[in-house]
Each structure stands twice: as C-alpha cells, then as structure tokens.
Amino acid sequence: MIGDIVIFGILILIYLRVNRAGVTFFAWVFLYGLLRTLVSFLRLDDIVFMGLRTAQLIGIGAMVFGLAGMAYLLRIPPRGTSKRAGRRRIQREQGQPTPEGEPAT
C-alpha cells in the first residue's frame, strides 16, 4: 500500500511536469513492475524460473515495456500535446464548446 501511494505521488509529479501524453502511463507500468519485482522477494510464492517467481518475471517484462514506452515517447518531438492544446482537442472532438478566450485551433 505504501509503495502504491509513493508511485501515485511520483505519477502526479510526472503528470504535472512532463508535458508528453502517455509518459505517465508507461511510468506507472515501469514503477509497478519494479515494486512487484522487489516485493516478491519477500513473498512465499513458488519459484518458477532462474530463482524468480511468476510475479517477478511479469514485473521485469513490465519494466522493460514501460522503459521502452517512455524512451519512445520522450524521443519523438512533441506534437501539440500541451495540456491546454490537448484539452481543446478533446472538447472539439467530443463536440463541446471551447471556453471563451481559448479559440479552437
């Protein structure tokens, strides 16, 4: 539970500071995979492969997937993904009126 709340705090920081949609999701995949891989060393589940448990194998896969996703998203140039631009796009595509002072682009 404490680990999950720490991850939640990190995700909020990433969400607020990293202006690239999708990075928070891949950060969650990576961080939760890391957490479960470490926590599983304390658990009594069956060892299935190379001294690792099923949850650890999936966790390592999740970490690789999360890192690859973050690296990909951070490498490609931004494409109008600022919070305000994203919100305008969502409102436009869902047929909502855009707020005054924020003309739809």
Add this chain to the structure above:
Amino acid sequence: MLLSIDIGIDPVIFSNWGIEVTWHGLFTALGVIIGVGVATAFARREGYQEDTIYNVALCLVIGGIVGARSLYVIENWGDFKGDLVDVVRVNTGGISIYGALIGGTIGAWLYVIIRKVPNIPRAADIASMGGILGMAVGGSETSSTASTSRATRTCRGALSTRIRAARASSISARTPRRNILRWLTR
C-alpha cells in the same frame, strides 16, 4: 514460519443467506470506487465528457475482473482441470492483480479504440493514476497471500474520507494545473 504474520481479525465481516462479505472484498470495492473517482476528477479537468469517463471505467472494471480471474486460473490450472465450472466461481476466491491490470487495460483500450475517444495517451495517463490509488486501497494483495497484510488496512478509512472531501469541493475547470497537487493533498 519467518515471513508469515498472524493477524487476529476475522476475514469475514458478516455472512447472510450463504453470502460472505469479507474485508478483502469490501476494500477491493472501495479501491474501485476511489480509483474511478480520482480518475474522473482528472479526466473532467482534461475536458472529457462524463459519459465517456464512466463508460471507460465500466469497461476497465469488467475487463479487470475477467483478466484477474483468467490469469489466476491459468496460473493454477491444475486446480481447475477437474471441474471447469469452478472457473466462473469468483466468489470462492482466487484472482491475480497482474491479470486485473492487463484485463483492465485491454477492456478500456477496446472501448476507446471502438468509440474513437480523443487523446488516448492522455486518457491512459489519467487511468494509470486512478488505477494505482485504487490498488493502494484494495488491490495490492489480491493473491493467495492476501491475508498477510490485512492489518495495514485500518488506516484506509481516513484516506477515502479525504478523497471524498476533495471531490466534493468545487474547483473551477480553469484552475492552473499546479493547483491539482494542492487540491489533492489538502
């Protein structure tokens, strides 16, 4: 045994008409409510329509339940070979948190693809934040060793009260994004 913790709390809250209500089930449900609530708060601020938010949440939860049970059955196939009806008896226990994550992601993904929900990466960001908080409340121990951490759940009522208070407060949709953290933590 070195790593086992004996907690003197009955896992069953009450039992009526053959239905057992357990602490584990209660906090799992609470986790779903809090996760969806937090994700909804963020999604509203991003401009998603209310219908879209709840439809995605519904698909995510259904996908999560199916995935959680499916992965558990796959991991413990030996127990189910004799009686396949046991596979759908979710009330007898046995779900996998990884299965819930994978199934929930697939369920939500299918909905946003089919309904062409805009800005899918941002929706995934929001769902991940709701998801991890929901897991903190009710999902982290949904495996065979769930009983080892029931004592940690005593402080969760305070957390849910705080989230409800945060949701109840009226925050303008134009609030600068830095205030989200202050809003969530006050």
